[in-house]
Amino acid sequence: DAGVIQSPRHEVTEMGQEVTLRCKPISGHNSLFWYRQTMMRGLELLIYFNNNVPIDDSGMPEDRFSAKMPNASFSTLKIQPSEPRDSAVYFCASSLATSQTLSGGTQYFGPGTRLTVL
Amino acid sequence: SQELEQSPQSLIVQEGKNLTINCTSSKTLYGLYWYKQKYGEGLIFLMMLQKGGEEKSHEKITAKLDEKKQQSSLHITASQPSHAGIYLCGATRQLTFGSGTQLTVLP
Numbered sequence: 001d002a003g004v005i006q007s008p009r010h011e012v013t014e015m016g017q018e019v020t021l022r023c024k025p026i027s028g029h030n031s032l033f034w035y036r037q038t039m040m041r042g043l044e045l046l047i048y049f050n051n052n053v054p055i056d057d058s059g060m061p062e063d064r065f066s067a068k069m070p071n072a073s074f075s076t077l078k079i080q081p082s083e084p085r086d087s088a089v090y091f092c093a094s095s096l097a098t099s100q101t102l103s104g105g106t107q108y109f110g111p112g113t114r115l116t117v118l
Numbered sequence: 119s120q121e122l123e124q125s126p127q128s129l130i131v132q133e134g135k136n137l138t139i140n141c142t143s144s145k146t147l148y149g150l151y152w153y154k155q156k157y158g159e160g161l162i163f164l165m166m167l168q169k170g171g172e173e174k175s176h177e178k179i180t181a182k183l184d185e186k187k188q189q190s191s192l193h194i195t196a197s198q199p200s201h202a203g204i205y206l207c208g209a210t211r212q213l214t215f216g217s218g219t220q221l222t223v224l225p
Contacts, residue, residue: 004160033213043161043206043215056213091160107151109160 004110025094141207149210
């Protein structure tokens with residue numbers, strides 16, 4: 001298996017522009033997670049899906065952030081408009097969760113997208 | 119919300135030495151992950167602990183969850199330069215992570 005695939009690996013954009021990050025989870029996994037990592041705040045959960053349905057989006061910073069999972073093999077995280085404080089590494093992870101713990105199971109992380117907003 | 123505190127924040131050891139990293143939770147843990155991260159890369163799963171008193175080992179790395187399920191320790195025996203990186207603990211249900219421990223192993 002190729003593991004979790006994220007694209008792009010690096011993104012540099014200007015303030016105010018729309019940014020779309022993409023993720024392909026491991027085939028067969030039913031949960032998908034988006035995280036953001038910064039030096040100041042560490043690793044933070046933004047949102048996670050189970051069976052393509054958003055379960056917890058309490059970590060999404062504000063309305064400028066949105067995430068979708070149209071099918072089991074693809075998810076996007078969109079920032080519109082982007083701001084310099086959004087600069088971070090964004091990770092996607094997937095897992096095979098049971099019905100008892102939708103957030104459970106070993107999470108496999110992608111390589112991340114390093115976003116720089118100028 | 120559940121907070122995880124890791125100690126020490128950074129650690130420099132000579133190759134061959136043993137070391138321990140601690141992770142303390144503000145609330146009872148349902149389960150705990152340990153991950154390793156190299157700078158600029160994704161997280162690599164090490165192990166997951168779910169039961170009080172549980173201990174797991176992988177090669178020279180051993181992790182234990184205390185009986186009260188509020189503290190975990192990760193122990194590396196005979197450290198090697200390949201062990202260098204950032205070690206993160208994470209709560210499995212709340213999906214919060216500690217701030218990480220930066221480990222440097224000097225050859």
